[in-house]
Amino acid sequence: MNILPLALLACIALHGETGGTLRLAIRSEPKTLDPLLVADEPSELVRYLTHAPLIRMNRPRQAPEPALAESWTISDAGRRVTLRLRRNVAFSDGSPFDAADVCHTFLRLPETNSPSAEPFHFAAGRLTCHAQGFTVILQFPAVLTGVERLFDAVPILSSRSSSKDRAGLGPFTIVENKAGAYIHLERNAHYWKRGADGRRLPYLHAVRLEMQRNRDLELIRFRRGELDLIHSLDAESFERLRAEAPGAVLNLGVSLDTEQLWFNQAPAAALPGYKKEWFRSTAFRLAVSDAIRRADMVSVVYRGHAAPAFGPVSPSNRNWVNAAARQPSAGPAAALARLEKAGFQKRGDILYDRAGNPVAFSLITNAGNKSRERLAAMVQQDLAAIGIRVTIAPLDFPSLIERIAKSFEYDACLLGLVFDDPDPNAQKNVWVSSAAQHQWNPSQKSPGTPWEAELDRLMQTVASSPDTGKRKQAFHRVQQIAAEQAPFVYLVHRNALAAVSPRLRHTEPAILRPQLLWNVEFLRIE
Amino acid sequence: MRGLSRSLLQFVCTVLLGALLSASLVRFAPGYGMTEDLLDTRLSSLTPIDPAPSLSAYYVQFLAGYVRGDLGQSATLGRPVRDLVAERAPTTLTGVAIGLTLAWTASSLLSFTSLYSPALSLSLTAISAGILQCVPAGIVALLLFLLGWHSAPGAGLAAGILVYPRIAQYLMQLIAQAWQSPHVVHARAKGLTEWRVFLRHVLPVCAPQLLSLLGLSLILSLGALIPVEAILDVPGIGQLAWQAALARDLNLLVNITVLITALVTCSNLLLELCGNALRGEVR
Structure with missing residues (x-):
């Protein structure tokens, strides 16, 4: 008799930690869902949520941190990067990740017309990639200063998945894309990262990106509780919201813009x-x-x-x-x-x-x-x-x-x-x-x-x-x-001004985009 | 038969002319071929600006695509126009259906009150239509947004509110005139009930004009839905047209123009045929 209430409480606690849908607005439809071709902000956000790079920029520290690569070394004055990859990692469709995927992605970059690929625009055959088990050696024909920072915008694609660009290594995967209305993402059951408690991340069950072009209407929806965060608020809206709910606004500091x-x-x-x-x-x-x-x-x-x-x-x-x-x-x-x-x-x-x-x-x-x-x-x-x-x-x-x-x-x-x-x-x-x-x-x-x-x-x-x-x-x-x-x-x-619902926990704000979502895998909705 | 072929020819010419006009307006609009990507500081060279094909070349290419059943690609959304239109048409058609139903129901109810109190009916129509006519589409849309109606039915309600004044005023005038016509006066003098006079003598006289009004209200509701869908962020054809115009998306805008022109011309044609048939019957 005493076990039932305890079990119920445990279920509620568990649900509070892992469930929940994060809802936010994007101001236009993503122009592409091809992760290598993204140029606009909404497409970049979708890429960030659904794909993962080898090295990620820790936004608050403004420094690179390991992602799919456990460690890396840079040699030959920045022309050669040797990366050691994580093992037992799988794409969202369950296909395994290894060094071949890294080479497959990087060898596509010189022919890809997008801002994140531009630093890798070398003549054909000049960028070489050697895969040795879970070690990858990338050799560039010229010095790429701060090369590890450039890796943050390069999502690793599967070389053998049947769903190609849709199979990602990010914390979420797209389950529904209603043109002009919303994109619904659900947690990637194969996501490689685990929390401090050993549980597989992300904690959120889903992320829903609602298309809302008008900023005033976005604010109204946030006030109503229909949205959980607003990434960039103008000063007027920030002040108005601060007067109503001081706990809901965040001043992230002077931006780089x-x-x-x-x-x-x-x-x-x-x-x-x-x-x-x-x-x-x-x-x-x-x-x-x-x-x-x-x-x-x-x-x-x-x-x-x-x-x-x-x-x-x-x-x-x-x-x-x-x-x-x-x-x-x-x-x-x-x-x-x-x-x-x-x-x-x-x-x-x-x-x-x-x-x-x-x-x-x-x-x-x-x-x-x-x-x-x-x-x-x-x-x-x-x-x-x-x-x-x-x-x-x-x-x-x-x-x-x-x-x-x-x-x-x-x-x-x-x-x-x-x-x-x-x-x-x-x-x-x-x-x-x-x-x-x-x-x-x-x-x-x-x-x-x-x-x-x-x-x-x-x-x-x-x-x-x-x-x-x-x-x-x-x-x-x-x-x-x-x-x-x-x-x-x-x-x-x-x-950089933002609005965050008090229900959203474990945010670690940063002035670099995506300011409040950069650690999305750790966010929780209470 | 000859009349039908003439009408069909008229239909084809209107659609083709609408497409050409729309293509000309977009092609020569300032900012054609420009996208925000051109200001991306991560790019060292400008993404090649669209070499701006000549209007005639574009139009020939567009018609050839139509013959093959290919509506082309949206430049800004990077997707086939056919898919975009197919995804969004049901939303807009739902909005149109809701809007027209609401506007016609309200107008008809008011016109029925003329059976009992013509003065009250005229006053109610004048006041309600007058007030709603003064409210801009944007305000109606914002109000509905604040009430939480940012959905296809909400857009339909807004379209209904915006179209209602035109329908109500015209309908009331039409019925008032019909009540004054000699054969109706004669029928009432003979002691027929008001309902009988209305159904047997007033409505048949008004029917052809009512059909024309139905066609007009379809055009009005489609027009009203463009800003309403854009403000309420309802993913319909109206929102698509708005975005296409702002982004100078030539192919998308021309196809939407063709679709709306075809829809309106086609419905007008059908209503005209029905009207002609009714006129023959009344005579």
């Missing part, structure tokens, strides 16, 4: 000559930077949940930030003095250039992003104080991309950059003059200015030197040049 504006310096741009001259003038760009009051942006637009940005590296990236290069803005008076020295003159409320043209430009940004629209309004107000008239033109994303990447029909643009890796290699395509993301003057055949030529050389060192000290020195100089030349006028680094 940046918000910045830049002037169109592309020679192909159909702009009047005098405007091109302003935008190419370092004094002009620095004066604009000086006139912008970032502290006001932080308090008004982000309610204090951001840090003023004076360079490309967030202060939370302690390993790589060059504190000496982060010069606070000098204010409108200094901006005006700098402009006058460069031949501009303020008469009344209007600033004129040397030829008598009133200084005015349009600032494009993406429509619908409230924070960016407010930032643009504050830039407009700050620059009006030094006589520059700014017209704000919010555009929908495709139109904006066409202007900045193809037609170059714009004066200045306000946009953000998202970084998921603190390593400076993540910024390589922003600083190298031949890259498409060198947004003020993209895809140059040869560097247009001496400082851009220096940036190219420095980023080459950052990308190829096996010496961390040299890399750091080079990247510090990059930040110095960014401060001296102001090709980007950095505005803020926003905080």
